[in-house]
Amino acid sequence: MSKKEIPYKIYLEEKEMPTQWYNVRADMKTKPAPLLNPGTLQPMTAQELGAVFCDELVRQELDDCTPYIDIPQEILDFYKMYRPSPLVRAYCLEKKLQTPAKIYYKFEGNNTSGSHKLNSAIAQAYYAKKQGLKGVTTETGAGQWGTALSMACSYFDLDCKVFMVKVSYEQKPFRREVMRTYGASVTPSPSETTQVGRKILAEHPGTTGSLGCAISEAVEAATSAEGYRYVLGSVLNQVLLHQSVIGLETKAALDKYEIVPDMIIGCAGGGSNLGGLISPFMGEKLRGERDYKFIAVEPASCPSFTRGRFAYDFCDTGKVCPLAKMYTLGSGFIPSANHAGGLRYHGMSSTLSQLYDDGLMEARSLEQTAVFEAAEQFARVEGILPAPESSHAIRVAIDEALKCKETGEEKTIVFGLTGTGYFDMVAYEKYNNGEMTDYIPTDADLEKGFAGLPKVEG
């Protein structure tokens, strides 16, 4: 327990900010399984991956040995514009809950992309620029990742082509306009601009698109144009590496005040935030230096960890990407239409999947009305209107704090507040109007997704 007085917000000084990313794979006894070539079922080589991703990012993707990797100066300079992010002591929430628990959250929402996604976007844009590329392509759903990438590309004067799930493009025009303000081109997906898009439109006229389909289009757009590569905002090892800056800053801030957390909680869609937040703490656990409880929180309507299978699967609907071994619901799985809370990816980071399978972390799933209830409660006492995704972590943090109230334990809880909900007001409106419903897929629903899993030993 700390003896110093803890301020509401702990900000590191610039000189205390991390200058290296931490690669948790280096400390894992069982390494995450390699990406496989979907044709040969052999591990993807650097050369094969280099057709899709930037060279330096491929090196980072494949490197499971080097524990620390220097953050280039240009990225450090960009980080200084919006980092360090504050580690906030939730004094007001503690008071409201009347809990003896001590609650902290690492808040990543104080930048225009509205989330932690910018931490990896700027790194990926930097390596693309350094390689002399013209631009990058990507997909985005509601637009968080696309916005982050647009900001990063604008900073390095790189072209940025975003394929945005058509239903979001039409119904959520505001993030689209943020991306355009940063100079990105935004194409509703599926589109006529790619072969895979035309194929999907022919097979499913009038479709409003999906994330998996937008990934397929973005990959095709990158590989069919000279000087372009594809970039991805979650799931991959490289992304977790970049996002380790969240955990490293969190740990430095806690160490500064001699605070040792009992548990660390994060929401999990593809795993980039959770993986980044827990990395350095998980490293200590893996090296046997200290034990922590880690809790991944996911929506009950897209329960990759809690009800998925640990198997090789496609990362996208169009099946153009490599196979990854991960907890998955099958690449054909799409959460029910009433799902408003984000975190809708069918799979999960291979690294986190391996750690979970090894019993090093726990997972919980939540129904969305309970999540929005926590979001509202948090907003009213802590002032910040949270993203629905982040609110999954808030819910579990509150639940754990209430357990402490019962038992009288003074546990220290840290959770990741990944972003703000300013562009999610349609979901909040549904909640405010009492029109939000829950849905949990049946076992039969899940079986349909599992039926599409490729037949791969692994």
Added chain:
Amino acid sequence: MSKKEIPYKIYLEEKEMPTQWYNVRADMKTKPAPLLNPGTLQPMTAQELGAVFCDELVRQELDDCTPYIDIPQEILDFYKMYRPSPLVRAYCLEKKLQTPAKIYYKFEGNNTSGSHKLNSAIAQAYYAKKQGLKGVTTETGAGQWGTALSMACSYFDLDCKVFMVKVSYEQKPFRREVMRTYGASVTPSPSETTQVGRKILAEHPGTTGSLGCAISEAVEAATSAEGYRYVLGSVLNQVLLHQSVIGLETKAALDKYEIVPDMIIGCAGGGSNLGGLISPFMGEKLRGERDYKFIAVEPASCPSFTRGRFAYDFCDTGKVCPLAKMYTLGSGFIPSANHAGGLRYHGMSSTLSQLYDDGLMEARSLEQTAVFEAAEQFARVEGILPAPESSHAIRVAIDEALKCKETGEEKTIVFGLTGTGYFDMVAYEKYNNGEMTDYIPTDADLEKGFAGLPKVEG
């Protein structure tokens, strides 16, 4: 000039945060003219004002002698949740402009209300609570002030009734939903719930409302219900007092690094941000300790300072509020329909009006396409998507920095970045699509507004 290395962001420590507000009127030789009772044309008494405003706020409104006023502990605690706000060195903007000027901005957008408005909202809610009131009423246009007040009321468990200009209520539903998430009731104005609303609806069926009309409704709702008072987010002396926290923090951060600004720039609608930002610096100037250049920036389509008259005028369309002596375009003046950049109030803070009339500050007016051009440029290099209001100050800061490039002067420029533009994407979309136009009212347009000025000596 500072000799220490200046970080990208200067954050004060909690213990360095101001614990008193500064009341610039105490140092003014010519005090701002008093509010007048529109019936008797006599200065409003504390008793008369007490029917509309909370008692303590009335005291603050009328006190033009006390230079420093303690900030109550409850407000200090709330400030700690989102303050201190960073003073940012715009290294990337300087580099982009290739200017020898040193540019700093005080960024007030890192809170859910998205602007500086929260600084006064929490104070006004606190005094209402302390007086044992049930709730407060107010008006809001696009929703920045209403959101801030909703957050503040939710924190102190006060009822909050917001009258929102109907066109915004319908076309900009997102801030409305933020307010509802914080538990406020939001009524489109004009409404059937007040006499003045019914009168306006009868006279102008189908009207989409105006700020002046929403003020009249909110005042009526406060004065006709027991346990309610009206609160206002700008213009008033009390609001400038609360907003002095912006300037005090800015000055403390600059002093810490021995930086002395040459000029301080702020956008001006009703004057709350500008007044708050410049207060302590203006104090030094008034006391003859140090000279600064102050620049108020306003839209060319609503040019209160640059083309208005310094006269007593009504603060609202319904003429239920006291008369204030200020630079004004007349209470009937409404900016042209194409105006997208905020700052649309017809009048201006009495305090700032007096300072401007005394030649202690300058004012400039800008057309909105030039403002959005600066907004885009700033967003792309500094990462933050600014509010259209704030972008007025950005434009002038850039212009001044470019002058330094020509002359080679290393001037230090400080400007107020009052908020973010996340809820202004309709305006950005117009700009992105090349559909934004400019409009400058003709002298004849302005004469119509001036014709409605009350006949008062002063």
